[in-house]
Amino acid sequence: MENIEFKFDEQGLLPAIVQDARTGEVLMLAYMNEESLQKTIDTKTTWFYSRSRKELWNKGATSGNYQYVKNMSYDCDEDTVLLQVEQVGAACHTGARSCFYRDIDLNDDSLDYRREIIHDVYQSILNRKE
Amino acid sequence: MENIEFKFDEQGLLPAIVQDARTGEVLMLAYMNEESLQKTIDTKTTWFYSRSRKELWNKGATSGNYQYVKNMSYDCDEDTVLLQVEQVGAACHTGARSCFYRDIDLNDDSLDYRREIIHDVYQSILNRKE
Numbered sequence: 001m002e003n004i005e006f007k008f009d010e011q012g013l014l015p016a017i018v019q020d021a022r023t024g025e026v027l028m029l030a031y032m033n034e035e036s037l038q039k040t041i042d043t044k045t046t047w048f049y050s051r052s053r054k055e056l057w058n059k060g061a062t063s064g065n066y067q068y069v070k071n072m073s074y075d076c077d078e079d080t081v082l083l084q085v086e087q088v089g090a091a092c093h094t095g096a097r098s099c100f101y102r103d104i105d106l107n108d109d110s111l112d113y114r115r116e117i118i119h120d121v122y123q124s125i126l127n128r129k130e
Numbered sequence: 131m132e133n134i135e136f137k138f139d140e141q142g143l144l145p146a147i148v149q150d151a152r153t154g155e156v157l158m159l160a161y162m163n164e165e166s167l168q169k170t171i172d173t174k175t176t177w178f179y180s181r182s183r184k185e186l187w188n189k190g191a192t193s194g195n196y197q198y199v200k201n202m203s204y205d206c207d208e209d210t211v212l213l214q215v216e217q218v219g220a221a222c223h224t225g226a227r228s229c230f231y232r233d234i235d236l237n238d239d240s241l242d243y244r245r246e247i248i249h250d251v252y253q254s255i256l257n258r259k260e
Contacts, residue, residue: 004234015145017156024154026147029210041236072236075229076222080159082230092206099205100212104134106171106202 007079008034013049014081018091021070021084027091028099030059032081044069046083065089137209138164143179144211148221151200151214157221158229160189162211174199176213195219 008014013031020027032040036047036056046059046067060066067085074081092099138144143161150157162170166177166186176189176197190196197215204211222229 015159017147017159019154019156024149026149026156026212029145029147029205041234044236069236072234073230074232074234075159076224076226076231077229080229081234082156094206096206099207099210100203101206102204104171104202104204104211106174106199 004074005078006034006037006074007077009079011051013051014079016046016048016081016083018046018067018083018085018087020087022086025098026100027067027085027087027097037081040069040083041072046085060088063089063093065091067091134204135208136164136167136204137207139209141181143181144209146176146178146211146213148176148197148213148215148217150217152216155228156230157197157215157217157227167211170199170213171202176215190218193219193223195221197221 006014012033014033014037015029016032017029018027019025030046030048031051032047033049033056036049039047039056039058043058046069048057048059049055050057066088067083068088069083069085071084072081087097090097092101094101136144142163144163144167145159146162147159148157149155160176160178161181162177163179163186166179169177169186169188173188176199178187178189179185180187196218197213198218199213199215201214202211217227220227222231224231
């Protein structure tokens, strides 16, 4: 791996972001140790380190949903890698194309606001009853 | 934050991928704790937890390079978030648009191969001299 001084964390891992090379869609995030990083470069398919199973895995080896690596880059801190891949089938084990298939509601405060109004109206009714 | 059961790591953090909402370019990866996640939702600008300085920071507060959050999603494992943002100026402290401005050479083995050829030719020359 050239002479890049990757800064692996205490567990010897780096987060690896996987992005669809064609559409730019972010598909998943997984972790690589030095060995899986080298295997990814050597095979041009993604290898990760499973933190739960404590072993290397080659994405697609069981599902057939391989990720063919088209480009790889690393960030300013040398502690994260980004892979642009050609994704066969789904990236997510749920069958979704991307693991990021659920949105976080950015309008939570508007909900709180509506809740406040309802609370105020309810209090007014109670006060009038007294 | 609705009722999402985020799985924060031992340090109480989640990796947060930041992507340009318009172009899909991955800009950076940083870490969020629960408080910075909530502040991000509340302010619609990105807040992270600095692991080195051990404090929250609002991206752009000093540089002016704010990230206005257009969309936020989370992955199947509930342990990573993805943010699509409108990036003002550069995302990277180096002045680069994206922190991922350096590629990893995927053709390292071809270099090794060329080195082998050169070695072989050199050995042949030495052998003929003897």
